[in-house]
Amino acid sequence: MIPISATNNQFVLQSTYPIASSVSIVCGMSVYINDRLEWVKQAVESVLNQTLPADLFMIVLDGEVADDIAIYLTQVEKENPNLALVHGTTNKGLSACMNYIIDSTLPLKPRYFFRMDADDICVPHRFEKQATLLDKHDDVDVLGSALWEVDEQGNRAGIRRLPLTHSKLLYAFSRRCPINHPTVAIRYSVFARGHRYLPNMRNTQDYFLWIALAEDGCKFANVKEPLLHFRRINGFYKRRGRGKSVNEFKARLLAMDSLKQKSLQNYCYALFVLILRMMPSWIIKVAYKADRFILGLNKHN
Template identity: 30%
Template sequence: MTSDFSLLLPVYAKDDPAQLLRAFRSAVDEQVLRPTEAVIVRDGPVPEALAATLAELAASSPVPTRVLELPVNAGLAPALTAGLAACSYDVVARMDADDVSVPERFSKEIALLDTGFDLVGSGLAEFEDDEDVVIGVRTPPVGEAHIQRYARFHQPFNHPTVVYRRSAVERAGGYVAVGLMEDYWLFARMLASGSRAENIPEPLLKYRVGAGAYRRRGGVAQLGAELRLQRLLLRTGFTTPAQTVRNVVVRGGYRLVPEALRKVAYRTLIQRGFRRGASA
């Protein structure tokens, strides 16, 4: 089994100190297999309370923990790029500042990665305020062929659950800002560049669904990001013209429907229907 890996966790001004503390402890202190180090990227200045929590984590962590301080808020893609460069190990585990990893997460994901994969994700359980009250479960596609088919329509990994090889990320060109879809664009390029990928269907992370989760997925700005993503996928040959038309109609339309309908559409169409296998 891989003995050394880095935990990469980005933080910015709007993150909640208590949620960050819980996220970090779950991903380090409570893990059956702890990361060898943790790299927290502070994406720009943060409020005093959040700065104090970062200092506390760096001082009290059971593994070496570095807080990489970016002078301005650069956005998720630049923050993750800087964080990856600061990681000491090729194997890197992602974590967000408001989620909760279950204790067996890394032991199971790293064990699977060690069988020859470059990217491994898992299922997740959604919650709102109480992490023990599950309001939904996202089960990702399993099997390399299924993942390849699914990726032509939708993000095939629950992005805060993944562990990957930094060398495979770099081979694919690293993170590039595309609205809220930096992870999808990266994972598509990783698959296209020959990276082997798999998912564990079991929920190994508890995902906080905030009040604005579905609002952020819609609107004119996100439609623009969606159209840009679809152009990139087509230009690189990852999708066909027919697939692009389908994606623009379905995914683009999803960005413009009212928030309440968007929530229903997400759970019925994307979570359930395409989990069974999107057509090529």
């Protein structure tokens, strides 16, 4: 057993137990000041209670967090040998937190990196299902899944599905982010090739990473079964920030260019979505439900 060598002075590792010298599955999650204790507990417990547990579950406290969350995480870290906390000196954003986990754990030669968000809930067999499929299909580098959308009380509001096969996913890149980020499992061989989340991105970082991986020849797939409960909180349909909407527009343009998908139809679609994001929330809500319905029609692709 050896400790992880923390080389980044912007992050401080807290681990009561030594880290194994070799691990197979790493799960990465971050929490920040606006997270809610109840949801963080549900997220953490859903990871710790997996039928195939992560060998290492790393949670980054991205800058200052609420006292009750800090106390809870400190206690749960002491009770679970496979859980380690990382304290960020300041809020750096999701990209920096995930990149720290990736860089810190690469020397341990893991096989799979699982993403988790602090307000979502994994189904109990999520890790086992995705790890088994990746074991069987060594040509797949990034594996996502469908998800249940739930409200603030945890009530299911519907299923969000995306295309299943690489060819269908690749075709979708210029239209939408084709992988539900909180559901993803990624081979560490992808990171060994030098790929990382863009550190300067505060949103849509997953979309840009998928485009870079697709351009590099990585293969994608989605599991048809919903393997995560995704929290659709109040304000979900409100206007997105201008920065996020612009970044999504830039990602679509990048996908068209990088993946040779330039067309008048794709350009018009990207511009239409950008304009739509600036509309009142009720229009966005109708458009979102229509989009989910269309995705449902294509769920067998």
